Amino acid sequence: MIIGKNIHKSFGSLEVLKGIDLHVQPQEVVVMVGASGSGKSTLLRCFNFLEMINDGEIIIDGKQIDPKRDNLPKVRAEVGMVFQHFHLFPHKTVIENIIEAPMIVKKVKKEQAINEGLQLLEKVGLRDKAEVYPEKLSGGQKQRVAIARSLAMKPKVILFDEPTSALDPELVGEVLQVMKQLAQEGMTMVVVTHEMNFAREVADRIVMLHDGNIIEEGQPEDFFENPSHERTKQFLKLVN
Numbered sequence: 001m002i003i004g005k006n007i008h009k010s011f012g013s014l015e016v017l018k019g020i021d022l023h024v025q026p027q028e029v030v031v032m033v034g035a036s037g038s039g040k041s042t043l044l045r046c047f048n049f050l051e052m053i054n055d056g057e058i059i060i061d062g063k064q065i066d067p068k069r070d071n072l073p074k075v076r077a078e079v080g081m082v083f084q085h086f087h088l089f090p091h092k093t094v095i096e097n098i099i100e101a102p103m104i105v106k107k108v109k110k111e112q113a114i115n116e117g118l119q120l121l122e123k124v125g126l127r128d129k130a131e132v133y134p135e136k137l138s139g140g141q142k143q144r145v146a147i148a149r150s151l152a153m154k155p156k157v158i159l160f161d162e163p164t165s166a167l168d169p170e171l172v173g174e175v176l177q178v179m180k181q182l183a184q185e186g187m188t189m190v191v192v193t194h195e196m197n198f199a200r201e202v203a204d205r206i207v208m209l210h211d212g213n214i215i216e217e218g219q220p221e222d223f224f225e226n227p228s229h230e231r232t233k234q235f236l237k238l239v240n
């Protein structure tokens with residue numbers, strides 16, 4: 001569904017991604033872990049063309065994307081992104097946040113966008129918050145709105161960048177629950193997270209990034225019980 005081949009990305013003289021290969025199958029849930037600074041966010045941002053790669057290929061649903069030729073807002077509609085800090089528009093209500101992109105990028109009619117948006121709010125358990133402004137919501141609720149907003153574009157894959165890292169501990173569960181439900185419904189997902197219980201339970205595959213390379217990958221059981229790389233062992237000691 002989304003394929004990265006030999007992805008290289010530098011910022012000035014700092015080489016952050018050093019030839020990443022990552023193939024994500026349809027309906028697969030890949031959890032990506034790694035120390036701070038290892039390049040996790042940069043890789044997700046490259047997959048969504050918020051950053052442009054210096055070398056390599058990105059193929060989405062069979063089509064190699066050429067940032068110079070392809071319509072990037074349309075590409076981004078297919079590759080949803082959920083950020084640590086939600087990024088909701090503060091001056092728009094919850095439902096306005098959700099209908100904005102479908103109306104502008106996909107030219108969906110307002111009435112239809114609202115109907116679909118309300119269904120998505122129902123799905124994330126926030127149907128009653130449609131008319132409120134984000135400031136009235138808890139962090140967990142904001143993140144669930146952000147997920148609904150991403151779903152409103154009917155993406156083929158959603159990238160999550162530490163979606164629960166900014167939340168108070170008691171609010172983490174409600175967001176993970178929504179993500180788990182999406183996974184069960186067959187959404188293709190790449191999730192950067194330190195929530196190892198979620199990774200164990202929901203991931204089909206875990207990849208470990210270190211210093212701009214994928215140094216280990218495997219099914220959760222193998223990854224956790226039998227890591228082969230010394231760095232992975234160290235990392236698992238830190239997060240467990």
Ligand code: ADP
Nearest residue numbers: 011014016034035036037038039040041042043
């Ligand atoms: P992670 O998400 O794994 O913590 P990042 O992808 O955010 O790692 O960052 C990897 C490295 O790239 C870090 O050294 C970071 O400082 C650097 N970096 C990220 N974005 C930029 C940028 N826009 N300009 C310069 N350096 C950046």
Ligand code: MG
Nearest residue numbers: 040041042161
């Ligand atoms: Mg990051």
